[in-house]
Amino acid sequence: xxALEHKVPPPVLFLTAAALMWLTARQSMAIDLxxxxxxxxxxxxxxxxxxxxxPAILGFRRARTTINPVDIEAxxxxxxxxxxxxxxxxxxxxxxxxxxGWAVWLAAPLALVWILAFVAFITRFQIIPEERVMATKFGxxxxxxxxxxxxxx
Numbered sequence: 001x002x003a004l005e006h007k008v009p010p011p012v013l014f015l016t017a018a019a020l021m022w023l024t025a026r027q028s029m030a031i032d033l034x035x036x037x038x039x040x041x042x043x044x045x046x047x048x049x050x051x052x053x054x055p056a057i058l059g060f061r062r063a064r065t066t067i068n069p070v071d072i073e074a075x076x077x078x079x080x081x082x083x084x085x086x087x088x089x090x091x092x093x094x095x096x097x098x099x100x101g102w103a104v105w106l107a108a109p110l111a112l113v114w115i116l117a118f119v120a121f122i123t124r125f126q127i128i129p130e131e132r133v134m135a136t137k138f139g140x141x142x143x144x145x146x147x148x149x150x151x152x153x
Contacts, residue, residue: 005129008068010122012093017118018102025108034109041104043098053094057080072130078138080145088131088146088152092122096152119152127151 056079060067063077069091083090121142134142 004125006072006126008125009070010092010095013118013121014099014126015112017099017114019066020114020117021099021102021106021108021111024111024114025106027112028108030107031103031109038105038107042101045104047126049097049110050102052083052087052090052097056084056090056094058082059084071128072133075137076133078134078141078145080149085149088149088151089127092127093153095122123151 004121057067059082061081063079065079066072066074066076096115096119099118103111103115110151131146135146
């Protein structure tokens with residue numbers, strides 16, 4: 001299974017999951033959710049996504065390290081401030097929150113399966129391999145960070 005590690009960029013996985021959620025919603029029963037609740041859910045989860053992802057991206061930019069999760073070997077700095085104080089993977093938390101917002105908009109409970117698949121795939125084929133590289137590159141500093149901050153939230 002290592003052949004899939006760092007091969008599919010997370011934005012591609014995100015868009016694939018979103019498309020599969022839409023297809024699932026078209027073929028399954030939706031719940032009756034008023035448009036105001038849908039909009040509130042989308043806005044709330046969108047703000048949550050932005051609260052995690054935007055500071056994470058800025059933190060990488062300030063540290064002048066790569067944001068490319070497919071080329072994790074190019075990481076030059078261990079970023080532990082900002083959003084990284086609460087999650088070791090705030091960008092993935094942001095993508096997941098966006099998928100949750102999409103699920104609220106679709107109002108199709110069965111579509112949630114694709115969010116679980118997204119999280120499982122990202123964890124196994126992106127996060128765990130990233131953690132191996134980070135442990136090798138940053139040693140004790142990463143080990144201490146890993147023990148202090150959760151993988152997701």
